[in-house]
Amino acid sequence: MDKLGVKLEEVKSSPLKAAPSPFKPTNDDERAMVRKLILDSYDWFVGIVAERRKMTREQALALADGSIFTGRQGVANGLIDAVGGETEAVDWLATKGVDAKLKVVEWKDTERGGGFLFSKAMAQTIGSALGLPAYSGDIIHELGADRLFLDGLVSVWHP
Numbered sequence: 001m002d003k004l005g006v007k008l009e010e011v012k013s014s015p016l017k018a019a020p021s022p023f024k025p026t027n028d029d030e031r032a033m034v035r036k037l038i039l040d041s042y043d044w045f046v047g048i049v050a051e052r053r054k055m056t057r058e059q060a061l062a063l064a065d066g067s068i069f070t071g072r073q074g075v076a077n078g079l080i081d082a083v084g085g086e087t088e089a090v091d092w093l094a095t096k097g098v099d100a101k102l103k104v105v106e107w108k109d110t111e112r113g114g115g116f117l118f119s120k121a122m123a124q125t126i127g128s129a130l131g132l133p134a135y136s137g138d139i140i141h142e143l144g145a146d147r148l149f150l151d152g153l154v155s156v157w158h159p
Helices: 028-052 057-063 071-076 086-095 119-129 136-143 145-149
Strands: none
């Protein structure tokens, strides 16, 4: 930001608000706060996996090292029931009492930003703050910079 001549000033209600910040080094208190959040989320997620996949906590922890798995590995590890496509999904739904003739609707996100109301305006503000031409907001928006505003723990769960 210094190279661009931008100076950041923060006004906040407590020392850990807006922490960590991409604009300054993280201090020990901020790092400890983020670590607590991460470990709590990790513990919560491991507990859900153990409960829902009928595993012991130790079995779930053995898989919870940050590794990613293919579908076949997920089946072998007891993390998923099966690998398949639309046909298999419809067949599975039928076993749960859903009408197999129910129309499958393909949903497509029509706007980048996932519905973030001001994402395009925010992208234009970023471009303007960086001293870029007015049309740069459209470019930043199309490149997906508005996705930087996604916050919070994101997980996908199916009962």
